Amino acid sequence: MTGISQIRGVAVPFGYSGVDTDAMFPVSGEPIAEEHGFGAALFWRWRADPGFILNDPVYADARILVADADFGIGSSRETAVWALAGAGFRAVLAPSFGDIFRANCVRNRVLAAVIEPAARERVHAYLTAHPGAELIADIVAGTVAAADGAFTEAVGIDGFARHCLVTGVDEFGLLASYQEHIDRVLATAGPLPPGTHGVTASSQ
Amino acid sequence: MAPGTGPATLFEKVWRPHVVATLDDGPDVLAIDLHLVHEASSQQAFEELQSRGLRARHPDRTLGITDHVVPVTGPWTPRAREWAEALGANCATHGIPCLPYGHRRQGIVHVVGPELGLTRPGMTVVCGDSHTSTHGALGAVAFGIGTSQAAHVLATQALLVSRPKTMEVRVDGRLRPGATSKDIALALIGRHGNLAGAGHAVEFRGAAVETLSVEARMTLCNMGIELGARMAMIAPDETTIGYLRGTPRPPAPAEIARWRTLRTDGGAGFDSRLTLDAGTVAPHVTWGTTPAHAVPLDGTVPDPRSLPDPELAERALAYMDLTPGTPVSSIAIDAAFIGSCTNSRIEDLRAAAAVLRGRRVAPGVTALAAPGSMSVKAQAEAEGLDEVFRAAGFAWGSAGCSLCIAANGDVVPVGARCASTTNRNFQGRQGTGSRTHLMSPASVAASAVAGRLAEPGSLT
Numbered sequence: 001m002t003g004i005s006q007i008r009g010v011a012v013p014f015g016y017s018g019v020d021t022d023a024m025f026p027v028s029g030e031p032i033a034e035e036h037g038f039g040a041a042l043f044w045r046w047r048a049d050p051g052f053i054l055n056d057p058v059y060a061d062a063r064i065l066v067a068d069a070d071f072g073i074g075s076s077r078e079t080a081v082w083a084l085a086g087a088g089f090r091a092v093l094a095p096s097f098g099d100i101f102r103a104n105c106v107r108n109r110v111l112a113a114v115i116e117p118a119a120r121e122r123v124h125a126y127l128t129a130h131p132g133a134e135l136i137a138d139i140v141a142g143t144v145a146a147a148d149g150a151f152t153e154a155v156g157i158d159g160f161a162r163h164c165l166v167t168g169v170d171e172f173g174l175l176a177s178y179q180e181h182i183d184r185v186l187a188t189a190g191p192l193p194p195g196t197h198g199v200t201a202s203s204q
Numbered sequence: 205m206a207p208g209t210g211p212a213t214l215f216e217k218v219w220r221p222h223v224v225a226t227l228d229d230g231p232d233v234l235a236i237d238l239h240l241v242h243e244a245s246s247q248q249a250f251e252e253l254q255s256r257g258l259r260a261r262h263p264d265r266t267l268g269i270t271d272h273v274v275p276v277t278g279p280w281t282p283r284a285r286e287w288a289e290a291l292g293a294n295c296a297t298h299g300i301p302c303l304p305y306g307h308r309r310q311g312i313v314h315v316v317g318p319e320l321g322l323t324r325p326g327m328t329v330v331c332g333d334s335h336t337s338t339h340g341a342l343g344a345v346a347f348g349i350g351t352s353q354a355a356h357v358l359a360t361q362a363l364l365v366s367r368p369k370t371m372e373v374r375v376d377g378r379l380r381p382g383a384t385s386k387d388i389a390l391a392l393i394g395r396h397g398n399l400a401g402a403g404h405a406v407e408f409r410g411a412a413v414e415t416l417s418v419e420a421r422m423t424l425c426n427m428g429i430e431l432g433a434r435m436a437m438i439a440p441d442e443t444t445i446g447y448l449r450g451t452p453r454p455p456a457p458a459e460i461a462r463w464r465t466l467r468t469d470g471g472a473g474f475d476s477r478l479t480l481d482a483g484t485v486a487p488h489v490t491w492g493t494t495p496a497h498a499v500p501l502d503g504t505v506p507d508p509r510s511l512p513d514p515e516l517a518e519r520a521l522a523y524m525d526l527t528p529g530t531p532v533s534s535i536a537i538d539a540a541f542i543g544s545c546t547n548s549r550i551e552d553l554r555a556a557a558a559v560l561r562g563r564r565v566a567p568g569v570t571a572l573a574a575p576g577s578m579s580v581k582a583q584a585e586a587e588g589l590d591e592v593f594r595a596a597g598f599a600w601g602s603a604g605c606s607l608c609i610a611a612n613g614d615v616v617p618v619g620a621r622c623a624s625t626t627n628r629n630f631q632g633r634q635g636t637g638s639r640t641h642l643m644s645p646a647s648v649a650a651s652a653v654a655g656r657l658a659e660p661g662s663l664t
Binding site: 078159171186 | 224225227231235245248256261283334348349351352353355360362365399402403434493515609610611628630633
């Protein structure tokens, strides 16, 4: 898989703190996802409000979401990331993230970068003043900049996430290269007595 | 402690032997003892295996269970049936044992794993569900993963995962009558926020934790994820060993000897710490849209300006249709739910039934109890608890996630207010426009009777 070192695109001054993955992709969004794809179900309950920022046509092709603290908390559902990616988003910037959401982003080639609260406010203010402005997230340098050169801010990117995004590493292949060792650890360090795993539906 | 190493925490003693390798850029290759697979997050993982021509590497370390979308009170929805059938077919293809709907051991994955004796101290356990932290109550490293990672585990029985930091949450003192481990969790999250444990493996310790039953410990570890933690665990002790002796897989003496070493050594360091005096914990309830929006039941709806995130609190108040200063015990409810991986075990049902015995649900309140597993249901029925629930006006369901996820036909109507033993009060969690108030089982039962948010001690 090919790597990504830079993401450039229209950025949304999303705001909102404490956004949970239920909000990003409610379970009742499944029928919408089945019919129209996961992107159509992104924040679909919030989209019922005509004033919701993602309903603004200026953000129709947005690729970067600038959110507030605690983004992606709650459920482990990867559908939340599929919905973001399906709607075209390639990067989310926020002061903090839910752990499982952030791990799921890596697996879907979506950058989840930590931005300091003060920097987030500056970027948010800039985007609010310049609707439709583009940002450039540089994954290697760990920065986000206005495409017009107005500012550059540092962002935090987990080392493994950077490696995965930049090299496009295939985790299946990487894990499989350790398979013998994995099996050995399970056989020797595995704390279970023989037979513990012998569950079959009929034996219960 | 292991030779050649310093004092270690419980977490380190379980994590370390499962580390296959540590990569240069950070994550460990972690071997996974037990992988639990449910119908709502696994389908695409199996599809990924199929597209790569891979088979499950260790089907004997994997168990399929249907819980999220199975009907608890009503008929199947076509989508639910399709998902449940897909799990059965995928398990059959890969030789993975499966507990389908209708099986006498079927139930919520985090109830069934421990009660079958599958989850054991010292194990690594993963599942495509954030509340996998529940299993940590038995001294396992247990955490939720996404669907992509579930595919990695199916294919290799290992994961690339960064090692969390460690956090000690010490709960000393003695719980007051009427307060439960659910109230400990809500008090902690209410005081410290729903990301206090972010990036951490939490170990719950202290006198109050040691006196809890395994069921109550599971409630506490279950809610660990709502404290933001990646996982939560409790050192195995005699209570744990006694619990496992009662499962279909009682421990061997050598196993028990090993489990006794699984405790944090004196002098072992944690990266961070929280403390709580259990004696200060009153029955709690949430008023808003995150578990951090929790207050004691004798408290009031707070002023948003007094909270760390006033804007979020304002949105929560608008969604919940509440006004600051309102006593929470005056808030009328339309529905009550007892169930979910948080609070659906036998002692949860006993606690609720003790409140309901000889009482009736208030007019206008729709109430449902959904046992966490078919085993719990059978046990409850053997004790006559189902009759207590029914006589009080509760519907008595079968085992499944039901109103915790509202993906199975059970839904709280738009604008309705539900006292609920579940774990999340997010907007729309129990159905579009639903309003959730998180509480303990006894408090939900009391609220159902009172027709408003109430603690058990307040009923006459």
